[in-house]
Amino acid sequence: MTAGVDLPVPASALAIGAHPDDVEFGCGATLAKWARAGCVVHHLVCTDGSKGSWDPSADLAELVALRQIEQRDAAKALGATGEVAFLGWPDGELESGVRQRWQVAYWIRRLTPTVVLGHDPWQRYRLHPDHRHAGFLTVDGVVAARDPHFFPEQALPHHRPAALLLFEADEPDHVEVVTGADAERKLAALESHRSQLRSTMFVEEGSPGYEEQLDAFRSRVRDRLAEHGALAGVALGEAFKAITDL
Numbered sequence: 151m152t153a154g155v156d157l158p159v160p161a162s163a164l165a166i167g168a169h170p171d172d173v174e175f176g177c178g179a180t181l182a183k184w185a186r187a188g189c190v191v192h193h194l195v196c197t198d199g200s201k202g203s204w205d206p207s208a209d210l211a212e213l214v215a216l217r218q219i220e221q222r223d224a225a226k227a228l229g230a231t232g233e234v235a236f237l238g239w240p241d242g243e244l245e246s247g248v249r250q251r252w253q254v255a256y257w258i259r260r261l262t263p264t265v266v267l268g269h270d271p272w273q274r275y276r277l278h279p280d281h282r283h284a285g286f287l288t289v290d291g292v293v294a295a296r297d298p299h300f301f302p303e304q305a306l307p308h309h310r311p312a313a314l315l316l317f318e319a320d321e322p323d324h325v326e327v328v329t330g331a332d333a334e335r336k337l338a339a340l341e342s343h344r345s346q347l348r349s350t351m352f353v354e355e356g357s358p359g360y361e362e363q364l365d366a367f368r369s370r371v372r373d374r375l376a377e378h379g380a381l382a383g384v385a386l387g388e389a390f391k392a393i394t395d396l
């Protein structure tokens with residue numbers, strides 16, 4: 151099966167990630183492409199990112215504050231002009247209960263995105279619970295936001311997005327075609343998460359192998375974009391499971 155290609159550029163998009171940096175990994179090039187075409191791009195990050203360090207003596211309050219700054223820098227690097235919101239749940243302890251769903255539905259109703267993007271909660275053998283829960287919150291949040299009888303105390307009009315794109319998809323069936331320039335913006339956004347260079351990107355600042363490690367990281371990201379693009383017969387892309395009957 152050849153994947154479907156390119157939704158119409160949405161007026162606005164809300165990308166929901168478990169941690170600061172997940173959105174950039176999952177759909178950064180797509181968001182950069184849409185932002186360039188006039189789409190208002192918003193970020194919603196579910197956890198505080200406080201486990202994102204290999205240093206046992208790291209100051210975690212400092213880390214949380216730093217990761218928020220990095221996330222805002224990353225959004226800017228993508229060209230995003232919308233909100234960057236944080237739910238602030240403790241990293242590693244995210245749940246997909248009614249309280250969290252309430253919050254996600256609230257942000258969907260408040261920002262009224264045309265397209266919502268998030269982790270695929272049905273990706274098999276996914277280990278990290280936050281990614282699984284953030285995926286369920288994305289899907290369940292869309293369902294709650296679209297129906298007027300969910301959470302009426304929010305006193306916001308219900309909102310039904312036109313499409314939901316799930317990244318890290320178990321069964322991708324849709325590709326957003328991106329350019330080399332979009333790929334570069336995705337890389338710049340990923341590298342804005344400087345506190346994650348070591349633990350997530352395997353790049354050690356100040357080490358003799360720094361340049362080589364950074365090149366290897368960039369190659370991995372570009373290779374992934376090429377693999378995803380190949381699903382639709384194009385050079386570069388980001389693959390998703392698309393749900394459009396919302």
Ligand SMILES: [Zn+2]
Binds near residue numbers: 168169172
């Ligand atoms: Zn993550």
